[in-house]
Amino acid sequence: MTDELAAFSDVGEVVRVHRPEIPVMCMHRSTFEESAAAFVAKFDGTVLYAVKANPHPLVVNAIFDGGVRHVDAASIGEIEYVAKLRPDAVISFNNPVKPAHAIRRAYRDFGVRDFVIDHPAELDKVRDETGPDITVQVRVGRRNAAAVIDLNTKFGTTIKEASRLIVEILRMEATPAVSFHVGWQAQDPEAYTRILQRIVSMPNAGELAYINVGGGFPSVLMPPGLTLDDYFAAVSGMSIPLRAEPGSALAASGASLLTRVLLRKERAVYLNDGIYGTLNEHAHYPGPGPHMVLDSMGRPRFGRETEVTVFGPTCDSLDVLPNRYSVPDSTQTGDWILFSQAGAYSNALVTNFNHLGEIDVVEVLTAPTVAR
Structure with missing residues (x-):
């Protein structure tokens, strides 16, 4: 390809x-590469490219040239596409609602070992179609009026329910993690800080492999007077490892x-x-x-x-x-x-x-x- x-x-x-x-x-290849390199250098954690933002081969390859090695995929089609284009990619299946056959193919055919859920029934699907050698993220939701588009009306559970789901993930001998998304083009860096504080206060937060802070990092709609550095500062200093899955911030x-x-x-x-x-x-x-x-x-x-x-x-x-x-x-x-x-x-x-x-x-x- x-x-x-x-x-x-x-x-x-x-x-x-x-x-x-x-x-x-x-397409400006060097700009994609520079955006990725800057994000990788400044974000205190693992960076996943949300490939849905722009899956064009030039874009994906330039972002990998910038140092990104992980990909956030939302469908089996995206997983198959990325696996063919970048065999070196580490892929996470980060759609909270997935067909059972897609979970099965991702696990068996493409070696995906990281999935996200926000409901017990989805956890059952993941359990039935995979093995214990996986990480399961529980996506929590929190409304954010400071985002241009609030992405928490469709996905996300409560902190209390997330804690219960973590117990179930441990019971199936898998590894738990937590994820969230503050919304598209988030206008307030503190939105990340507020939800992170709630997550680290969970009674079983010590069991988490990582916290995925999602995307939402602004690009074309960056608030006046702010830069990505302000958003990186808002999520720094955490005792639990972090991940992020930017799309616009790497590609726009x-x-x-x-x-x-x-x-x-x-x-x-x-x-x-x-x-x-x-x-x-x-x-x-x-x-x-x-x-x-x-x-x-x-x-x-x-x-x-x-x-x-x-x-x-x-x-x-x-x-x-x-x-x-x-x-x-x-x-x-x-x-x-x-x-x-x-x-x-x-x-x-x-x-x-x-x-x-x-x-x-x-x-x-x-x-x-x-x-x-």
Whole structure:
């Protein structure tokens, strides 16, 4: 499985030379590698890449080149894919609800020895399909209003129930651990600290092999005045070993998205990509994402700006970004809008609605600087 792509010096060259007709994901290999290396160096524990964020071979290989060796997988398909691409990967099956056949295949065919549960019935499935030589994480849930998306409405049990499940895990002679997730793009580092304090206060916390603090480390929506260092500080100094499973924090900055302006109206632009494609994540942004306009020759446009509504290419009126975007008044049909910080939950979420799901992927050696 190769990660070799057509390579260009910058996004302007992609427009001028490649002359694409469909949306283009511009992968910046060195940026993925640098993001991974920085996270591994500063996080006080084991780092797992949440491969769902961007499973493209270039991305996974670059993140491994940055020092990551563990992967958070959410399905047997992801496990099979990663095992083929990176035989050296240590894979955890970190979906709290899994089909029994997927648990069985993960354990028997791919050597997975780390699973997550949040309910006794799921523990029964894991027990029936594996052996005692496993680690079982109990995922605890705690609502977090300071996350852009709270991920604790679907998964997670109480601290009290987690303690009971740990007893059952020990009874089956497996190794217990605990995991949690504070939510996507967490805006408050102390959210990690608060739940960690509750976990280490559990009566059987001393039995835990580790605590998995999940993801949630901000990337494109980093709160003003904060950096990842503030989040690392919030989880430092623990007596129990830690793990983390970042997705956006490793992948977001590593790619940019080039979209063509199909039509410019006075107060609207229509692009060849939208929420059914690589811009799905933008539907959750509280404000416009970082972007810039390039003309048909790949040159940046400047000048007085107008706020416009951004529509995608499908026939669905819901295919619209929720925030208005500022573009130069000179923006016209045939131009390109470049979205930076597009490496996570972009190409991984493309659908084929209206048969408009085709995208191109290229390597761009120099990541663009986008101020807004």
